[in-house]
Amino acid sequence: MEAVKMMQTMTPDDTKPVNFTVKAPVYLQIGDTKADTAHSGVCVVDVNLPFGKPVNIEEVTFKNYYTAYVTVRLLRRNPEQEAPAKWCTALRDLPLMDNPHTERGSQDYYTIHRTQMQVEPDHVVCVRLILRQPSLAWLTFSLEDIKIFPHTEPDPEKEVSDWLSDLTLIDQHPDLEGLPDPQTVSSSIQQMWALTEVMQTNQTTASIGRFDVDGCYDISLLSLT
Template sequence: MSRVPVPCHIKGAVALQVGDVRTVQGRPGVLVIDVTFPTAGPFELQEITFKNYYTAFLSIRVRQVGSPNQSSTKWITCLRDYCLMPNPHNEEGAQDYVSLYKHQMLCDMDKVLELRLILRQPSPLWLNFTLEELQFFQHGPQSSSSAFTKWLSHPAPYEQPALLLQQALPDPDKVSSEVQQMWMLTEMIRASRTTARIGRFDVDGCYDLNLLSYT
């Protein structure tokens, strides 16, 4: 099934300070990015793609349309401390492209209204970290080509070629019997044919002068 991007509005990252802000050691170790979907409305999220930029861990919270007995203002954690850099102090995974899918989430991702991305980088080696090229996808309408492929792979009973071919073929036992009879007739004809050489002018091993004179 095809996927289509969901229009979204990505708000600016908000830094949560870690350490004493009055000292040089104080630096933002956590960023929060809110994502809204003002034109999409509630939708079922299928995939998130982005390019990492020195973010070590990612958590995601989701706000969904609530049931009649549940408020829609409640945030639910759907991804917790997903590792983007195996070692925050090394560059492995620091600038990788990442895809997160619906089945990796901790809750159902239907009726999504808003997402909150929580980025963490505990290492003091990297001055900046974020997520770039963020995109969100939902299922698109079924294309005509995929429907045609499905029709070919599941033909109707009266369209199944194997059944039509089976009905058109003759009975194999009958064909075998007729072939056997033809073979026997061929052998009989071959056995009845003479192998003696017939001369052109000889009669009982002698030549007739009258026949020779006419030629």
């Protein structure tokens, strides 16, 4: 799996990043005393989200600084249980550089979306970023400009409104040229139906006498009996 390289977030424009506190990076050391310690190529960065306000994460964005791989761990608290929060691994050793010994990808912007994670990043109280750089070519490595955007459920009414606004009203279809307006035809039919009902209601029972017009017989009105 690869991280998504991009300069802009995929979240809506009106979505603001979550406020949080980033602890100072902790570089793991090898050795028992300070005299013989050496960098292990591993750094841990904890991102503490607001206390008492777990976050459903949509995506995490950052700028790389010579980090070859990143592992994302989440401290999640189940709101339906009183059990303590538990750590889980959302991503493991996600490559940020094509080669740890070369510059490519060393200072790119990245986005990790919730769909890339192995667990649902919901009810998160802390994000732990474990950085690895196995190459000795770089003295330091880290992540900069870290941002966490919250996940929001789409508004069904807004989706319908957006869908309707995308529809294009065609005033006159080429295949319907020359035909009367459908609304006019519908109105005329309703008027004819109403007139028919009135005529049937007021129909007279009087017999019709001679079929004459202006004193003359109209042959077309005569019929043999």
